Amino acid sequence: MGLKKDMKYDFTVYGRLHLIDGKQGKIRVELVNSKNDVIAKQVINITNNKWQKLTATLTSPQTDAKGLMRVYLEKGSESVDLDHISLFPEDNWNGLRADLVQDLADLKPGIFRFPGGCIVEGTDLDTRYEWKNSVGAPENRPLNENRWRDTFPHRLFPNYYQSLGLGFYEYFLLSEKIGAEPLPILSVGLACQYQNDDKDPNAHVAVKDLQSYIDDALDLIEFANGPVTSKWGKLRADMGHPAPFNLKQIGIGNEQWGPMYPERLQKFMEQIHAKYPKIKICGSSGPSADGKDFDYGWEQMRKLGVDMVDEHYYKSPEWFRSNASRYDKYDRKGPKVFAGEYAAHAENDPNSWEAALSEAAFMTGLERNADVVYQATYAPSSAWA
Structure with missing residues (x-):
């Protein structure tokens, strides 16, 4: 992690003595530079067998782009239990x-x-992103495995988890801070279709069992926009934002395809429109920019009457340059387009100048056809951050 000279770093941990009849434990927190030199340290005493929030502040005497933090059990200390370890620079924003x-x-x-x-989909339904787990006190948010932890055999990340420290409340705050309209995406009840067999009855939620998923969507809108007298509006206020976030749109599902998606999406749309008629709903045309699944997805989105259709394309720079006119002849009477994920991937150099130039050329077509392309989001917004 990067360290800045004279920056104060606030360390937080929840700790307790491991043994019920324990007396005292000690941990040492260190800031370490890239030469493995300890440049700041603090000792924290743990004297209770009940969970307690413990803090320390360390000041870095130097700048180092590749520093790290270490936490040690002090020599001679009794055993301790630690949870929710964090370190933030004092200039952090929420x-x-x-x-x-x-x-x-x-x-x-x-x-x-x-x-x-x-x-959003999860490797399976149990590991999907659940927004209700991402609000409230950060230390009480349950850990979830990261979607990409062991998806690819050649890129295994066994220790890659989600702390949900950046949850939906922080997301809405961040959207407000940077002046962007939020577009939350929620599960439609389908786990990742790449990794699950649609014929497996346990892979996805049956249509008749969708209500809790639909409730998640309705409750999220209440969390964002509801009065402080409502259940979820009160939680938003208790977290520090009594004013509504003025959410205007929501996406249901990600890269879904085939008939299982529209039959589930329809159930969401019926209840969202009934309770929140002004909320725009974004559907999906699947993971590809063309082909039979793409065509079927658009056909079904038109039938359902979604407000927007999310298109994704990860293609070569040549594809982006040649598709700058993609939307010139799109139907102006149907749903609007949301270019939800796009990136040019040059061979052996995905973040090249050629890729950037090709994406820029493609974007001229998005702007030229702003009457049908309602909005666009590059993927990802941050890399190696």
Whole structure:
């Protein structure tokens, strides 16, 4: 992690003595530079067998782009239990890096899609992103495995988890801070279709059992916009934002395809429109920019009458340049287009100048056809951050 000279870093941990009849434990927290030198340290005493929030402040005497934090059990200490370990620079903004928040604001974005993406679906339904787990006190938010932890055999990340420290409340705050309209995406009840067999009755939620998923969507809108007298509006107020976030749109599902998607989406639309008729609903045309699944997806989205259709394309730079006119002849009478994920991937160099130039050429077509392309979000907004 990067360290800045004279920056204060606030360390927080929940700790307790491991043994009921324990007396005292000690941990040592260190800031370490890239040469493995300890440049700051604090000792914290743990004297209770009940969970307690413990804190320390460390000041870095130097700048180092590749520093790290270490936590040690002091020699001779009794055993302790630790949970929810965190370290934030004092200039953080609501738990987020201030420099990255400013970088996002400098882009002057109009739309901010969150949390994605395949993370919404989960490898299975149990590991899907559940927004209700991401609000309330951060230390009480349950850990979830990251969607990409072991998806690819050649890129295994066994320790890749989600703390949900950046949850939906922080997301709405961030959207407000940078002046972007939020677009939350929720599960439609389908786990990742790449990794699950649609014929497996246990892979996805049956249509008759969708109500809890639909309630999640309705409750999220209440969390964002509801009065402080409502259940979820009160939680928003208790977290520090009594005013509504003025959510205007919501996406249901990510890269779904086939008949299982529209039959589930319809159930969401019926109840969302009934309770929140002004909320725009974004559907999906699947993971591809063309082909039979794409055509079927658009056909079904038109029949359902969604407000927007989310199109995704990860293609070569040549594809982006040759498709700058993609939307010139799109139907102006149907749903609007949301270019929800797009990126040019040059061979062996995905973040090249050629890729950027090709994406820019493609974007001229988005702007030229703004009457049908309602909004667009590049994927991802941050890499190696």
